[in-house]
Amino acid sequence: MSVLSRSGQRFLWVVHHPNEKDSSAAYLGTAATDADPLSYLPEGFVERMSGTGLLVPLWAPQVEILNHAAVGGFMSHCGWNSTLESVSAGVPMVAWPLYAEQRLNAVMLSSERVGLALYVRPPLGKDGAVVPRDDVAALVRALMEVEKGAAARKKAGHLRAEAKIASAPGGPQDRALTVVARMISLHRKSHGE
Template sequence: MEHETISAFEELSDKGVFCPPVYPVGPIVRPWSETEANHSCVRWLNDQPDGSVLYVCFGSGGTLSTEQTTELAAGLEACGHRFLWVVHFPSDKDSSATYFGTGGHGDDPLGFLPQGFIQRTKDVGLCVPHWAPQVEILQHRAVGGFLSHCGWNSTLEAVDASVPMLAWPLFAEQRMNAVMLEEKVGMELRLAGLRQKGNEITREEVAAVVTELMAGETGKAVRKRAKTVKKAAAQALEPLGAVEQGGRGNREQVERHSLQGGK
């Protein structure tokens, strides 16, 4: 995914500009765990049809405003598609408010969802407070899409599992990751208006883009592209795989390092 950067280092080196050897590694993701696969939300996924569930999670620290949480819930309800949502406490001041904790509101963020939402969506949705085993969820056969903040760990885990994404970046490098997924990798759909600071994303927009990803023609194309990207990720994890993808210079560096006794 960062081939252009690796190639730039090679080009500088060929021109005699000093730069240290660069060895692309990864994608580095947490391995699948049988213990985490016994989590209640994974057991819920076991009862869902293949590719039918949208996984919604904004990472360990991503936080929506109170109004935006309501709009997201309403959009998920309106679209009618199955979903698994990891819910954090809302914050009207800081989009990373739960990065180092729960947000200080108590024990149950589900209490901030619209009244009756959980009951009305119980046949198609599951809301989990605070945390869920993301690797096991993304690699589950029932998951067909990922509404994500596009943090780097989540991005790599989605690539590794070939799950197409809806980008909802909040802070740090997430906007850059979203652009890369859309323009270079081609496995992402972007919610309109995300770059307009201060504007809430409406329930109608949420419902429309979720439906497009899960059941539309664009969603089918993105899903196909995601499978291709997964194959490239798997190749990168093979011996010298990332070196082969990185280009000639990286192979020469590795071979030279090996001749010098490196491992």
């Protein structure tokens, strides 16, 4: 049974190809195969998930999905694009970082000050260790059902409202981009471009 199905929550899971040589290779799209990634799952798994989970091979329109009213949470690696998309959609996260800046983002997002994510952490003192599936399922349940999840949803809603204000015409994002565009224009003029 999958971690997500153990949570008792409905889910959509974008499934990538496995890669025995590099655990991040399939995630990064470097696995060269024409096989359907769902074919790597245990026999009958897709059917068992029917009604609870939707398994999608390779890719799904993440921004559109995050902005759907039925989405209550997002299990994310916490890359910056996914983080911004989740914040803009007002969706709280279960943070499960893989590498690079993702760990820093997960720590920040799960901090008491930000409170937008619940962090999947390996067992204490065992960085890189396998996280027990029941621990992950419990975090998913907590995000969807428990007080911690309610606080994260409230924070996500607040950040969504702030993101709308920031990106509105005349808002801070618009003004900052105007300044950058003017700087580029002045640079080009001063260099005869």
